Amino acid sequence: MVGVHFWVLHIIIVFDFCTAKPKDCPKVCMCLGTYVDCSSNQFETIPSNIPQWATHLNLQNNSIRKLTEVNWKHYPELKELILNKNNIAAIPQDTLQYQTQLKILELNRNRIKALHALSFKSLANLSSLKLKRNQITEVSDGAFYGLMKIDKLIMDYNHIKVISKRWLYGLDTLKELSLSHNYIHQIDLDSWEFCHSLQMLDLSFNNLQTIDSESFKNLGHLLKLHLNNNNITNIKENSFVHLPKLKVLNLSNNRISWIVEDANHVFQGLSDLLKFHLTGNSIKSINKDAFDGLKNVTYLNLSNNNITSIQKDAFIHMPLLNDLIINTTSLICDCNLKWFIDFIILKQMKMDSASCAYPEWLRGHSLANITSNLTCDELPKPRLIEEPDANIMALKGENVTLKCKAISSARGDMVFTWKKDNIEISRPDIITSSSDVNGKSTEATSYLNLVQVDNSHAGKYQCVVSNSYGSTYSQKSTISVLVFPTFTKTPKNVTVRVGEMVKWECAANGEPPPEIAWHKAGxxxxxxxxxxxxxxxxxxxxxxxxxxxxTDMGIYSCTAHNAAGTVVANASLTIEEKPSFIRKMEDREFIAGEHVVLQCLAKGIPKPTITWYKDGQMIIRTERHFFIHDDQMIIIVDSVKTDSGVYECHLKNSLGEESGRSHIIVKPNTYDASNMLGIVIISVVCCAVLTSIVWVVIIYQTRKRMVPAGTIPPSTPQQTEFHELSEKSRSTQIQMQLFPDNLSDRSSCKDSGTGDSAKRSSDDLAAHEDFAGVGGEAGDTANNSHAPLLHYVRVAAVVQAADETTVITYTSINA
Structure with missing residues (x-):
């Protein structure tokens, strides 16, 4: 008992110590250690007698209107400040500049309408900021700048409409952000650039309608994302690829049934997702590829969806799934559902809340209790038998009609819905008709009319046909509205000087955007x-x-081309160049009587005019002065000494002038007529001597080959004549082969006035006849030893007829 009394006494002492008020604690407040509780006291201003040693101050549920009516300088030790349920309307800048140790600040349920820039810049150690249930509509740029250690930011139940990186600037350490129950309808591009550490994001109960592919960029560490209870109807491809570590995703109570029914693969990138909520999205059917990419999901909630059909292997992409919630009462329990019954038995899942609606004999039966064989006698779910083309190209202003036709074995109307880019078209121009087929099926057709299409009509169109047994989606038809290219900028004609820069602009609009290309001279x-x-x-x-x-001069063409056509805009480029000489003019000398030719090779744009001057006087055309090649060359025929002088070529165009000079000297001719006559005589004599020498050589060679040395064979007259003729013919052939040029010289000597040609011809013929007669005499005296001497005499006669000099020479030899 002693021990019990000891502990009771100890507890009483401790309690009295903790509840005892320090001497400086306000009378209406409660103080416990460094904790001061002044809540629910109807304060309209912050009490001025709060002890300076307070580290935790609770002022909630009062009527405080302003934060500036107290000198916060006296409370530098504050670590927690609770101001919930007051009438505070603003947070003036630097109000809490002395609370550098503050870690928790709560301003819930006040009347704050705006957060101005740098409102919290001095709270570098703040880790939690709560601003729930205010009237915040405006958050200025940099409103949270300075919160270097912020971990949690709660702004639920306000009037925020847009998420922007401008007011999220400085929240680098933020891990939890809650913006539930606002009016958010837009997430700006790169909004989360400064929130890369975020792990939990709550955007539930807002007005989001579309999730873009960049909506969650830079959130690579996000673990939980709540998007439930929005008006989301469209989630674009790759919207979740920036969330590789996401564990929990809540998309409940939106309007995204098409994502599951039509399998658009929007969940790619969520390979680490564990829990997935899709409650209340009006899902009627589950496509076999709806959950592609969710390989680690263990929990899937599809409750409150009127699911009628589940395609075979619809959950094959979720091998770890062990908790599936489906509570539909509209299942079509035919042979197509047999696989699903086997699946839930294999996974040992409870499916007591799912029941059949078709066929009639299974209506209301729980899926868990169906064991009989399922048949496919009828197909009540709509089936498409005609759908729009995959690609349609139309010129702007044309009319386009899309057709969709379906059939069903169930009685009742089929409802057609047309979507553009996964969003239902409001008030479309639709014509729908239906008919009964053999009393067993219903056939329905829907036409979507697009009148005078323009750029706003471009997109992906899809027909969705539904009845009470499910929905069927057509393939997507991509309509491209072609707009003929039109120029917004066209190049202009340009004239520049050599070395300058040319700048042309060319741009065009059209659909698809035209390609711009440049050409020169086509x-x-x-x-x-x-x-x-x-x-x-x-x-x-x-x-x-x-x-x-x-070389850059010419016509340049800018072409704009797209699928609708091509347009061309031309512009000329003119290059101007000052006149100049291609080759410098040079001084020259000529002999009197020669033609003087002077060149003035010039260049320049525009083409320069050329004027010639001699000794300062302009040269004009005469019978001796000619200008050719656009005056770039002057020719003076039969030059004389007076043609000597300084010739100047003058170039001129619109950009300037240039001149070149050439000093010309015409020298007198040193050759006269008498000198020319002497040269001609000497030439003739030399030609004659050379011809004689050639003939001596020819005859010598001929005689040398006719008879071997020291022997003269006997011969008959006929043999002698034949031998002489043969030797003469052979001599002639040798002359032709060895000295063809000399034979020509002989002809030229005749033209030079030598006069021997005709005589030699007649002598040759006479010698030939005499030679035959002598040969006859030799035949009568065949053994006469002097017969060879006559032969040589005849040859000597021939030689004598040819050239007297040769006769003298041969006479000496014979003697």
Whole structure:
């Protein structure tokens, strides 16, 4: 008992110590250690007698209107400040500049309408900020800048409409952000650039309608995402690829049935997802590829969806699924559902809340109790027998009609819905008709009319046909509205000087956006491009040609092309160049009587005019002065000494003038007529002597080959004649073969006045006849030893007829 009394006494002492008020604690407040509780006291202002040693101050449920009516300088030790349920309307800048140790700040249920820039810049150690149930409609840029250690930001039940990175700036350490029950309808691009540490994001109960592919960019560490109870109707492809670590995703109570029914693969990238909520999305059927990419999901909630059919292997992409919640009462329990019954038995899942609606004899039966064979006698779910083309191209202003036709074995109307880019078209121009087929099936057709299409009609169209047994989706038909290209910027004619820069602008609008291309003279030969002097800036629609040259001149064409057609805009480039000389003029000398030719090779754009001057006087055309090649060359025929002088070529165009000079000297001719006659006589004599020498050589060679030395064979007259003729013919052939040029010289000597040609011909013929007669005499005296001597005499006679000099020579030899 002693021990019990000891502990009771100890507890009483401790309680009295803890509940005892320090001497400086306000009378209406409660103080416990460094904790001061002044809540629910109807304070309209913050009490001024709060002890300075307080680290936790609770002022909630009062009527405080302003935060500036107390000198916060006296409370630098505050670590927690609770101001919930007051009438505070604003947080003035620097109000809490002395509370550098503050870690928790709660301002829930006040009347704050705006958060101004740098409102919390001094609270570097703040980890939790709660602003629930205010009237915040405006959050200025940098409103949370300075919160270097912020971990939790709660702003539920306000009037925020747009999430922007401008007011999220500085929240680098934020891990939990709750914006539930606001009016958010837009998430700006790169909104989360400064929230890369975020792990929990609650955007539930807002007005989001579309999730774009960049809506959650930079949230690579996010673990929980709540998007339930919005008006989401469209989730674009790759919307979740930026969330590789996401564990929990809640998309309940939206309007995204098509994501599951039509399998658009929007869940790619959620490979780590564990829990997935899709409650209340009006899902009627589950496509076999609806959950592609969710390989680690263990929990899937599809409750409150009027599911009628589940395609075979619809959950094959979720091998770890062990908790599936389906409470539909509209299942079509035919042979197509047999696989699902086997699946839940294999996974040992409870499916007591799911029941059949078709066929009639299974209506109301729980799926868990169905064991009989399921048949497919009828197909009550709509089936498409005609759907729109996959791709349609239309010119702007045309009319386009899309057709969708379906059949069903169930009685009742089929409802057609047309979607554009996964969003239902409001008030479409639709014509729908239905008919009965053999009393067993219903056939229905829907036409969607698009009148005078423009750019706003471009997109992906889809027909959805539904009845009480499910929905069927057509393939998506992509309509491209073609708009003929029209120029917004066209190049102008340009004139520049050599070396300057050319700048052209060319841009065009159209659908699809036209491609811009440049051509020169209708082709792709750009000297400037080959020399890397051309630059194109596609973003600015500009073409540059730097350091222009004359080869750049011509017509340039800018073409804009798309599937609708091509337009062309032309511009001329003119290069101007000052006149100059291609080759410098040189001084020259000529002999009197020669033709004087002077060149003045010039260049320049425009083409320069050329004027010739001699000694300062302009030269004009005469019978001796000619100008050719556009005056670039002057010819003076039969030059005389007075033609000597300084010749000047003067170039001129619109850009300037240039001159060149050439000093011409005409020297007198040193050759006269008497000198020329002497030269002719000497030439003739030399020709005659040379001809004689040639003939001596020919005859010598001929005689040397006719008879061997020291022997003269006997011969008959006929043999002698034949031998002489043969030797003469052979001599002639040797002359022709060895000295063809000398024979020509003989002819030329005749033309030079020598006079021997005719005589030699007649002598040759006479010698030939005499030679035959002598041969006859030799035949009568066949053994006569002097017969060879006559033979040589005849030869000597022939030689004598040819040339007297030769006769003298041969006479000496014979003697």
């Amino acid at each position: 082709g792709n030969d750009f000297p400037a491009a080959r020399e890397r002097r051309i630059q194109v800036m596609p973003q600015d629609d500009i073409l540059f040609i730097i350091n222009t040259k004359p």
